[in-house]
Amino acid sequence: MSNDDARDHEPADAPSPGASQTISGIGSDYYTEEIHGPLEYFTIDAFELAEGETIRELEIAYATFGELNDAKDNAILFPHMYSGTSKDMEMYVGEGLALDPSEYFIILPNQIGNGLSTSPHNVGGPMGQGDFPDIRISDDIRAQHRLVTEKFRIEELQLVLGWSMGAQQTYEWAVRYPEMVRRAAPIGGTARNPVLSGLLVDALIMALETDPNWDDGYYENQRDLRRGLRHHARIWALMGTSAELWREESWRDAGFSSLDDFLFNLWDNWFLPMDPNDLRCMAWKWKHADVGRITDGDLAAALDRIEAKTYVMPFEKDYVFPVADCQREAEMISDSEFHPIPSPWGHFGMFGFDPSDFEFIDERLGELLAEPV
Amino acid sequence: MSNDDARDHEPADAPSPGASQTISGIGSDYYTEEIHGPLEYFTIDAFELAEGETIRELEIAYATFGELNDAKDNAILFPHMYSGTSKDMEMYVGEGLALDPSEYFIILPNQIGNGLSTSPHNVGGPMGQGDFPDIRISDDIRAQHRLVTEKFRIEELQLVLGWSMGAQQTYEWAVRYPEMVRRAAPIGGTARNPVLSGLLVDALIMALETDPNWDDGYYENQRDLRRGLRHHARIWALMGTSAELWREESWRDAGFSSLDDFLFNLWDNWFLPMDPNDLRCMAWKWKHADVGRITDGDLAAALDRIEAKTYVMPFEKDYVFPVADCQREAEMISDSEFHPIPSPWGHFGMFGFDPSDFEFIDERLGELLAEPV
Numbered sequence: 001m002s003n004d005d006a007r008d009h010e011p012a013d014a015p016s017p018g019a020s021q022t023i024s025g026i027g028s029d030y031y032t033e034e035i036h037g038p039l040e041y042f043t044i045d046a047f048e049l050a051e052g053e054t055i056r057e058l059e060i061a062y063a064t065f066g067e068l069n070d071a072k073d074n075a076i077l078f079p080h081m082y083s084g085t086s087k088d089m090e091m092y093v094g095e096g097l098a099l100d101p102s103e104y105f106i107i108l109p110n111q112i113g114n115g116l117s118t119s120p121h122n123v124g125g126p127m128g129q130g131d132f133p134d135i136r137i138s139d140d141i142r143a144q145h146r147l148v149t150e151k152f153r154i155e156e157l158q159l160v161l162g163w164s165m166g167a168q169q170t171y172e173w174a175v176r177y178p179e180m181v182r183r184a185a186p187i188g189g190t191a192r193n194p195v196l197s198g199l200l201v202d203a204l205i206m207a208l209e210t211d212p213n214w215d216d217g218y219y220e221n222q223r224d225l226r227r228g229l230r231h232h233a234r235i236w237a238l239m240g241t242s243a244e245l246w247r248e249e250s251w252r253d254a255g256f257s258s259l260d261d262f263l264f265n266l267w268d269n270w271f272l273p274m275d276p277n278d279l280r281c282m283a284w285k286w287k288h289a290d291v292g293r294i295t296d297g298d299l300a301a302a303l304d305r306i307e308a309k310t311y312v313m314p315f316e317k318d319y320v321f322p323v324a325d326c327q328r329e330a331e332m333i334s335d336s337e338f339h340p341i342p343s344p345w346g347h348f349g350m351f352g353f354d355p356s357d358f359e360f361i362d363e364r365l366g367e368l369l370a371e372p373v
Numbered sequence: 374m375s376n377d378d379a380r381d382h383e384p385a386d387a388p389s390p391g392a393s394q395t396i397s398g399i400g401s402d403y404y405t406e407e408i409h410g411p412l413e414y415f416t417i418d419a420f421e422l423a424e425g426e427t428i429r430e431l432e433i434a435y436a437t438f439g440e441l442n443d444a445k446d447n448a449i450l451f452p453h454m455y456s457g458t459s460k461d462m463e464m465y466v467g468e469g470l471a472l473d474p475s476e477y478f479i480i481l482p483n484q485i486g487n488g489l490s491t492s493p494h495n496v497g498g499p500m501g502q503g504d505f506p507d508i509r510i511s512d513d514i515r516a517q518h519r520l521v522t523e524k525f526r527i528e529e530l531q532l533v534l535g536w537s538m539g540a541q542q543t544y545e546w547a548v549r550y551p552e553m554v555r556r557a558a559p560i561g562g563t564a565r566n567p568v569l570s571g572l573l574v575d576a577l578i579m580a581l582e583t584d585p586n587w588d589d590g591y592y593e594n595q596r597d598l599r600r601g602l603r604h605h606a607r608i609w610a611l612m613g614t615s616a617e618l619w620r621e622e623s624w625r626d627a628g629f630s631s632l633d634d635f636l637f638n639l640w641d642n643w644f645l646p647m648d649p650n651d652l653r654c655m656a657w658k659w660k661h662a663d664v665g666r667i668t669d670g671d672l673a674a675a676l677d678r679i680e681a682k683t684y685v686m687p688f689e690k691d692y693v694f695p696v697a698d699c700q701r702e703a704e705m706i707s708d709s710e711f712h713p714i715p716s717p718w719g720h721f722g723m724f725g726f727d728p729s730d731f732e733f734i735d736e737r738l739g740e741l742l743a744e745p746v
Contacts, residue, residue, distance in 0.1 A: 194616070195622075196614075196616050196619040196620070199610055199611045199619070200611055203611055206600075206603075207580075210600050211583055212583070212585040228583060230579075231579040234575055234576055234579065237572055238569065238572045238573055238576055238612070239611070243567070243569055243695035243697065243698065246567060246572070247567065247568075247695070247697060319616070322616035322620070324617070324620060328620075
């Protein structure tokens with residue numbers, strides 16, 4: 001990959017002012033292939049969760065780009081963040097980019113609970129809405145492992161990467177299946193969720209559950225919870241960014257004309273169409289992420305299992321997954337490099353609102369993929 | 374003042390695990406002189422607010438320490454922060470400390486809306502609860518000015534200081550009455566509220582207003598809003614501290630035995646007894662603080678009015694009033710020094726949970742008071 005190519009790339013799929021989400025996305029129209037697809041589905045008949053319950057006919061929705069080669073050794077797995085879908089990270093996939101589909105077979109799985117895979121809002125019967133069981137990161141990774149090994153017969157992944165909850169999944173992959181993961185790029189996330197990050201989850205869940213129409217999760221229409229969803233969105237605006245972004249009004253560079261424009265048409269626009277039970281499911285999973293569960297609570301022992309060449313890539317001004325928390329984990333991984341991403345956007349630097357953030361990340365991914373392992 | 378004396382001082386009045394607030398403070402028992410007094414009261418018959426309404430019989434509750442000398446030139450004014458009262462900052466007043474009542478006459482005024490001065494929950498008639506008008510920092514400072522000049526006939530203040538909203542009031546004093554303020558110490562706060570800090574206010578207000586029992590502020594009992602109050606408390610725990618505090622578990626050094634102990638017995642304990650309308654009143658005031666209103670929106674012109682020797686003292690890891698925002702303002706003040714406070718506690722370093730924070734602040738105040746002006 002040439003760096004010049006990357007610089008020419010416009011991350012056009014980043015959330016932008018006036019995205020169609022607002023118009024078409026409210027309520028039940030939001031979780032559709034029209035918006036997030038096209039998708040394929042991998043079904044597991046009876047999937048036992050880490051917490052004990054069994055989901056019947058668990059469906060993992062996923063998208064793929066490129067072709068799996070005959071040796072089945074050109075695969076990359078790229079799970080997504082909180083509130084996201086496979087669609088959201090497609091901006092990092094393209095010819096001339098590090099994740100080049102003419103070279104790699106790139107799988108983008110959807111999290112359990114994200115609204116496209118099996119989720120509180122789309123599952124019927126005894127597990128719908130407020131009855132949906134707690135899901136752990138390890139559940140997703142075990143389901144993704146079956147997708148990768150049973151559906152595609154892949155035995156090694158050239159790269160697992162992800163942002164935020166995608167980083168949590170990346171770490172879980174590298175610790176749980178170290179022999180399969182050649183390279184790992186956890187971006188803006190940690191292997192054990194920081195306490196601070198868990199407090200953010202608490203605040204986000206409280207915003208949803210305190211809504212007068214929450215009704216223990218048995219509401220009729222997600223739109224009735226728009227107050228809680230807006231509150232949730234505004235907490236994200238506060239914590240998902242950085243002091244510098246607000247002080248310097250760097251959001252203007254991304255095309256927002258005023259503070260209200262930015263708050264309504266980015267943050268509210270992003271979260272208002274979503275299902276609160278689905279968000280709550282992902283939030284609980286995020287809060288409880290901890291690879292140390294694989295090694296009886298010993299984080300260092302867990303991270304010592306990692307065989308992958310690992311680029312630990314925090315955002316320098318991230319409030320949610322602070323850079324020092326990421327660095328501490330990087331030091332516990334035998335073959336790791338530490339590449340903090342300079343961005344005024346804090347945690348949300350991943351979207352490439354500042355094109356130089358996108359370029360920085362894409363370049364590091366290109367370097368990592370070029371590393372011999 | 375000797376530094377050794379300061380180091381020996383134990384800030385025993387900081388909020389602590391198991392403070393009596395929980396037991397005695399729920400609901401209407403909280404805003405009493407038993408907990409926050411003793412207090413005196415200054416009454417203004419008809420006080421016209423910046424936003425236009427008139428409060429009849431506005432009462433400013435205040436506490437004093439020491440004696441006003443015959444020349445009336447030994448006075449210090451020390452307003453308080455959000456959710457606070459005059460009682461909360463008494464820990465900085467004492468023999469051997471910078472604010473020594475054997476030398477100075479120290480006035481601690483209570484904010485309009487804080488629950489002890491005229492406030493939504495204690496005013497009857499047409500302005501109670503959800504009908505209480507919006508109050509501005511300038512309203513408080515004009516009322517305090519009348520207290521200082523009419524009640525005590527004071528024409529100069531040796532020092533005005535305060536933390537957070539107390540810093541906002543300090544700036545308003547120094548800009549509005551520059552000829553009266555000899556020295557100023559805004560601690561962990563700014564002259565114009567940062568956008569980020571306003572977003573925090575929005576989140577705090579949403580936490581209260583989204584409570585199912587909010588009822589536009591016309592609830593019967595503040596205890597019915599405990600869910601919103603707890604949510605509000607947890608957002609403060611998240612934003613009022615620093616990543617380091619959580620990563621290093623520095624809260625253990627302050628005597629908390631577990632994370633739950635810390636969350637329930639500091640944060641929830643602090644906010645649960647309070648009146649949501651009173652909090653909302655202070656929060657709106659905080660969000661809209663801006664000394665530039667005195668100079669047609671020109672912040673630099675406003676800060677250029679300051680004649681006081683000014684120590685700008687942000688907390689190095691403060692999320693709410695970021696250090697760079699404070700520094701930018703310090704550079705606009707002609708006779709200012711910049712003294713960032715190193716503390717893992719972020720915005721809440723003021724309480725001296727780490728005694729070295731208290732000592733640092735007390736020492737700087739001693740130096741400032743020793744400055745010739």
